[in-house]
Amino acid sequence: MDLRVFTEPQQGASYDTLLKVARTAEELGAFSAFFRSDHYLRMGGADGLPGPTDAWITLAGLARDTRTIRLGTLMTAATFRLPGVTAIQVAQVDAMSGGRVELGLGAGWYEAEHSAYGIPFPKERIGRLEEQLAIITGLWNTKLGETFDFAGEYYTLTDSPALPKPAQDRIPVLIGGNGPKRTPELAARFADEFNLAFSSTEDTAAQFGRVRAAVERAGRPADAMVYSTALVACVGRDDAEVARRAAAIGREVDELRANGLAGTPDEVVESIGRYAAVGSERIYLQILDLDDLDHLELIASRVAPQLG
Numbered sequence: 655m656d657l658r659v660f661t662e663p664q665q666g667a668s669y670d671t672l673l674k675v676a677r678t679a680e681e682l683g684a685f686s687a688f689f690r691s692d693h694y695l696r697m698g699g700a701d702g703l704p705g706p707t708d709a710w711i712t713l714a715g716l717a718r719d720t721r722t723i724r725l726g727t728l729m730t731a732a733t734f735r736l737p738g739v740t741a742i743q744v745a746q747v748d749a750m751s752g753g754r755v756e757l758g759l760g761a762g763w764y765e766a767e768h769s770a771y772g773i774p775f776p777k778e779r780i781g782r783l784e785e786q787l788a789i790i791t792g793l794w795n796t797k798l799g800e801t802f803d804f805a806g807e808y809y810t811l812t813d814s815p816a817l818p819k820p821a822q823d824r825i826p827v828l829i830g831g832n833g834p835k836r837t838p839e840l841a842a843r844f845a846d847e848f849n850l851a852f853s854s855t856e857d858t859a860a861q862f863g864r865v866r867a868a869v870e871r872a873g874r875p876a877d878a879m880v881y882s883t884a885l886v887a888c889v890g891r892d893d894a895e896v897a898r899r900a901a902a903i904g905r906e907v908d909e910l911r912a913n914g915l916a917g918t919p920d921e922v923v924e925s926i927g928r929y930a931a932v933g934s935e936r937i938y939l940q941i942l943d944l945d946d947l948d949h950l951e952l953i954a955s956r957v958a959p960q961l962g
Contacts, residue, residue, distance in 0.1 A: 738814065801816065
């Protein structure tokens, strides 16, 4: 099982805080990647201070301030950026990192953050996401010296030089969500990884099954896709430490046990095993208290070694 760190900076985090988390995850060696959400407005009761940080500006900084850990988004909102601009930004950060970037791209859903910062929030977003995926991957896949054209309902590109090129031959693209039809179809066409966040093992198994079937209909082996899960983490050496960590993020222990990865290391390993049994190959651990670096150390020393 591959473990990755997943952060929610809109809840309150500076670049320096994110850098500490990313470097700690890198130094511990138990986590293959540092991912962050792409939001501009806090959710729930968090104060959100000092204010939002942009996902791709953050990752550009981390590309230069880390050495080995992979970097990406769960998920960049297609409503935030034009597809050509996104292709340029992600390719540049990939080059800056020496080929360590992955792009999670979603349709966008949080209308309040769009209103707060004057970002249009169109009603039809899945169609826009589909065109963005076609354009971004098309630009990256265009051979050097050739041009790329696209004529869609929402976007038109004419005689694009399709530059710059990423450092990687193929930047991994992640798609996720619960949609029963279009989401699996988009994943089958464009994605290297399918992610389902904050879902039960039963719902995860059902959606993974839909995606696997769509991948096969698209003419790809179902196992060509990486299947992953994102879940909140709250791990403690004993019940008291679990309770302390739950209180620090404003959550109840029972709720976290039911809906996330909460408990002692052995309990969390058992929970991860249930997701592995329904096909999850990778877990994104949502870390909400970004000042608690000991939490990462505990997971690295007591959870990761049991996962093989």
